[in-house]
Amino acid sequence: MTRRSAETDVQAVPVRRARRSDGSPGQRTAARQVELMGDGGSAAATARRRLRRSLPLLMGAVVLAVIVLLNLLPGAEEDDRPLSPGNPSPEGARAVAEVLAAEGVDVVRVDSYEDALGELDAGPATLFLNDTRQYLSATQVAELAGSSDRAVLAAPGARQLTALEDEFTLLGPAPLDFGDVPAQAAECSDDDATAAGSLSVTGTVYSGDVECFPTAVDGPPGGAGDDSGPTTGGLYTTSSDGAVAVLGAPSVLSNGSITEEGNAALALRALGSAPTLVWYEPTGADVVSSGEGIDPRTLLPPWVDPLLVWLLVCAGLAMAWKARRLGPLAVEPLPVVVRAAETAEGRARLYQDSRSVAHAAATLRAAALTRMARRLRVDRSAPAGEILDAAARHSGRPRLELEQRLLHHTPTTDRELVLWAQEILDLEKEIRS
């Protein structure tokens, strides 16, 4: 709309007529009438200049892309999960895995349910299930335990224990003990535990057929029956035949505490009884879909994704359209802005900050006397007494009162200064009128 109206403003003037009008005396135009054409460059030169100017930005973008790519590359990721056999940090369990491997145990690390089952079916093997996030269901855990010769479950959830053939119950976390954890004695019939003798760590307490390293807890969270008093369970609980062991204190395996007390003995004996150790750390992919949850993206029609991509492209084009300026910005040389009364304002703040009441009063008095002298036509250099005489004559007020108010009263506080200043201003107005 605006473009149309602007177009009508443009007069259709052929160049010959325009030139003729330059010489006419009526038109006051500057003498310089040089025709300019182009900016002296070409499209290729402009492109080269743009490229050169945007070179640092391009290099930055390339560097950024390389960094992102390096981060996305697989394998470079560091294994930092707790109790992972590849993690050398104090929370990892690389020490146990390495020692077992050195002792001839084939440590197989798997991260999917199918692989774990396959490895277990391949031969006599021990399963170490470290499912900290509790991805697996009870049936999956039972299936794994059934197909392995010996299964060691690291701190499983109560839900995961329900389908096992043997009875295991989660009693609760061992009471927190700040400071040095006292060593827990085995006190059971399990060979591994007896060999270990004592543990240096605590964890979750389970009840089962054979409860080793007994620890008293405040009863199961659900409150089983009327037994609300403290019950006792084991940090290492095994079934009666020893085929399934629940390790309530998996941190015995960690690099940081493996060397303490009998931790190493329990770990190596519990995990190293078979020629193969399947070290299984489930992931979210192993979760059995129950058919209830559904990915909301599958409900959307198929054109949504391409549409979003296309709208993104359109948004980019719109940005390119709007971002381009019609030429460089025009520069305005701004003048200095100094207010003339600025010095007076500054002086006023100095007076106030230093509480120069007497000084301010003297200035106000001098100014008032000067103005009165001019008004009463007394010589400006005359002493204050003469001005007061004239003022008394003019206003009809007693001279003594004027003298008292003008000369002899000197305010000492801000409040007095304001009152006095107003008073002499009124007096001045009275004389002026």
Next chain:
Amino acid sequence: MVLTGRLVLLALLGVVPVLLFPGAASILLWAALLAAVAALDLALAASPRRVGIVRELPEGVRLGEECRSALVLRNDTHRPLRATVREAWQPSAGAVDPEQAVRVPAGDARRMTVRLRPTRRGILRAETVTIRSAGPLGVAARQVTVPAPGALRVLPAFASKRHLPSKLRRLRELDGQSAVQIRGAGTEFDSLRDYVRGDDVRSIDWRATARRRDTVVRTWRPERDRRVVVVLDTSRTSAARVLDEPRLDTGIEAALLLSVLAEHGGDKVHFLAFDRRLRARVDSTAKGNLLSSLVTAMAPLEAELIEADWSRVPAQVRAASPHRSLVVLLTSLDSGAVEEGLLPALPALTGRHVVVVASVRDPRLEEMAADRSTAAATFRAAAAERALLDRAAVADQLRLVGAEVVDAVPADLPPLLADTYIRLKATGRL
């Protein structure tokens, strides 16, 4: 290369194929279509590098008035030019329509007119002209910024012109036509004429009356061909703003009124703008209209942030006018600046010339002095009183040295200065 809104619309139209045939193929196809259309349009657009630009600018414009800047655009290509053209005036030039759509047929020329309403005095510049030439489809355009410098001289407003008729009338009253003028030194005998009622009886020439047997009066006219030197201070003190107008601009107004008045009064006018060196000089003896040469010289004046060197002013005044003159110094009466600069240099001027020091007074100081409502306001009042007392003391010192002092608020300074000139002329002190 510039993309236009039409291309974005075309891209949005691509939503339809993407909806009908979802998938990467439709996206890529539509993107390829867009690229092809844009490339075609670019290839068919007239080259903005082959557009000839001729600037047509007025010589000057008075501040507050409107003028037109014209660009004659000549299309040197064989294709019609559909362009958006922007003339990059600096903001204070007040360009109303700096961006315009222009269509120029091949080999033809068109004039584009930009209305300017300047908001600042001085030399205002437009450095570049940008041409964005779109293709026939209008989806893509080529853009080139041509360095085409143009400068517009914005002259002072001369708002004090409205005082001129009344001052000129008073000047004419001095000028022989009326006999009420008292005889004095510095007035010259003009002529004899018949007595009319109302004439001053003291001006009756009794000897001529005796000869003519009719009452005859003498008329007098003030001296002519005197010299007036107006010195405008462009140093740092003239940058201060009084009522949101720099002292310099008020000084320019006062100098313009005085100069025009003095020229009508038959005197020669010299104008100097000075801080540490001469910024501008205009002499009425030179050819041409004094007013136009004055405003042209005054237009680019800016306050320089340096201290004025008053010791060199007497020499400058002597260079402008070697004879006894009326020297008007348009400066400020800030104590400190005057005591150190102007006061020591003044005796050299007052010895030879009649000196008038004219200064702008800030009405804000009086407002501050009258407000005593709170403690802060009272301290401000005291500070304002101190500033006013200092000004009065400086003015007294200047009077002691022999200078006349005109100290007035911005609106009153030009007429008061003119009055002072008329008074000095009437009393023959020029």
